[in-house]
Each structure stands twice: as C-alpha cells, then as structure tokens.
Amino acid sequence: MPVTTCVFDAYGTLFDVSAAARRAAEQTGQDQLAAIWPKLAADWRLKQLQYSWLRAVTGTYVPFWQVTKDALDWAMEAAEIDDPVLRETLLALYWELPAYKEAHTVLALLKATGFNTAILSNGSPEMLDGAVDFSGTRESLDAVISVDDVKIFKPAKAVYDLVEKRLGATPQQVLFVSANGWDAAGAAAYGFQTAWINRASEPVDRLPGVPGHILPDLSGIPDLAGTL
Structure with a gap:
C-alpha cells in the first residue's frame, strides 16, 4: 500500500x-x-x-x-x-523556533506532489501554533496534532493512533519522520513506515522498533516518500 x-x-x-x-x-x-x-x-x-x-x-x-x-x-x-x-x-x-533550512522546501514539495502532511508532536497546541506561525510552515501542513488530545506523551500507542483518527491514513500509508531516534523506533514498532533524521550521526537505539530509513537531513524525504 x-x-x-x-x-x-x-x-x-x-x-x-x-x-x-x-x-x-x-x-x-x-x-x-x-x-x-x-x-x-x-x-x-x-x-x-x-x-x-x-x-x-x-x-x-x-x-x-x-x-x-x-x-x-x-x-x-x-x-x-x-x-x-x-x-x-x-x-x-x-515560541519562535525557526524551521531547519530545508524544511520549507520539503513540505512544499510534498504538498505539490499530492502527499498529505502533518505534525504529530508532544508540544502543547499553543506552542505548536507559535512555532508553525513563526516558521511560516502552516500553509504546507494539513494538520497539526498534539498529544494533548490524549494526555500522554510519545512513544505511547495512543499518540500514534491519532494519525489515523485525524487523517484517515492507515499505518502502512504513513511515512513518519523524526529526528529523535527513540521516536522513530516507537513509530516503527507501531507499524508506520519510518525515517530517522540522524543529523548527529548517532548509533541506532537498541529498541524493539528499528527505523526503516536513516537520512542526514530532511531533504531526501520527498524522494523517499515517492518510492514507498
């Protein structure tokens, strides 16, 4: 799929x-x-x-x-x-964190090629609104989802469940992207296809889930998504 x-x-x-x-x-x-x-x-x-x-x-x-x-x-x-x-x-x-330099291009390209895009974050809704607005990424996102909806933090299963509830995509239809190795591992164990953005070239976490793909930054995500 x-x-x-x-x-x-x-x-x-x-x-x-x-x-x-x-x-x-x-x-x-x-x-x-x-x-x-x-x-x-x-x-x-x-x-x-x-x-x-x-x-x-x-x-x-x-x-x-x-x-x-x-x-x-x-x-x-x-x-x-x-x-x-x-x-x-x-x-x-x-509340005014900048986006990484490649983030705008990556999000815009994903939208232009027909992918749905979203954030799934531990962040409080107000914090996420501040970051999205300050960084200018809102127009390239279909949804901004906070764990505040379920009152538990990642990598709890209830958090990853929010993706299908909000976006209607099954785990197999989702490419989950995180720069946190433990988050990528949790998402992989949940059943998402995963990409770990390993900017610091760290070892893979010894956890049940293993990221399906490891990239040095976000720039390769559109090509990767197109092959899955």
Whole structure:
C-alpha cells in the first residue's frame, strides 16, 4: 500500500530547538550564556525528553509547556545561572523556533506532489501554533496534532493512533519522520513506515522498533516518500 501521508515530529525535526539558547546568547550582556549556551540547550532538551517519558510511564501528564519550563529550570540551576529575566527570554524564544533550512522546501514539495502532511508532536497546541506561525510552515501542513488530545506523551500507542483518527491514513500509508531516534523506533514498532533524521550521526537505539530509513537531513524525504 503506497504512502499517502507524511507525518513529522516537530521539535528537533522541523524546528531547531537549540535556537532559543543560541539567540539569547547573542543578545547584549549575555557573556556568561554565550560561553555555555550549547551545554544549556542540550541539558534543557534532555530534561524535557526525560520528564516527558517519566510522566508518560507514571501517568502524571501535564502540558508540554510545563515540562519545558521545568526542564529549563533544571538546566539553568545546573549551569549556576540565577536570572529570572533570562529565563523569561529563553521561554519566549521557544515560541519562535525557526524551521531547519530545508524544511520549507520539503513540505512544499510534498504538498505539490499530492502527499498529505502533518505534525504529530508532544508540544502543547499553543506552542505548536507559535512555532508553525513563526516558521511560516502552516500553509504546507494539513494538520497539526498534539498529544494533548490524549494526555500522554510519545512513544505511547495512543499518540500514534491519532494519525489515523485525524487523517484517515492507515499505518502502512504513513511515512513518519523524526529526528529523535527513540521516536522513530516507537513509530516503527507501531507499524508506520519510518525515517530517522540522524543529523548527529548517532548509533541506532537498541529498541524493539528499528527505523526503516536513516537520512542526514530532511531533504531526501520527498524522494523517499515517492518510492514507498
């Protein structure tokens, strides 16, 4: 059964999650942050993911915006930064994450060649609206789907179920694209055809699901979708 629908993870896949810390570090007077922003960005992202997994397995869901704030608080304390103004700046910038440079072309090409396109993300609906509008990708998306509909985070089965419920595509008709190896593995185990965007050339996660395809960036997705 050929692929009809390309579903993308949002954070780290379409949108550059390190951009908030990088842009804050470029502001005047942020010498301390400028020296450590890559580490802070990495810690922020790691804790964001860890908290989402722990909340999923313990059944203690809160919107992803709360998870994002909690993760930033941990990262700032670990970096020994006590700056409420900087905290608010970083959080504000997280609503304005840019898309990766190839994302616009890829989404537009998929739409032009007849594929349905969507986001399936842990992000809160308001966060996703901010990212989609800021990045200018809304016109190339048929749907923006948040886990908030089922109140549990990826890689729970109920999250991936949302694709067929919202878009009417069976798992075999879906190419799921994520830059998170664990997410690509979860989607593969669910039954989606999968592409892992492995920008950092990391090893494949030792999990039951194995990504069907591994690409260095998003640019190969239209050709891949056309062959499946």
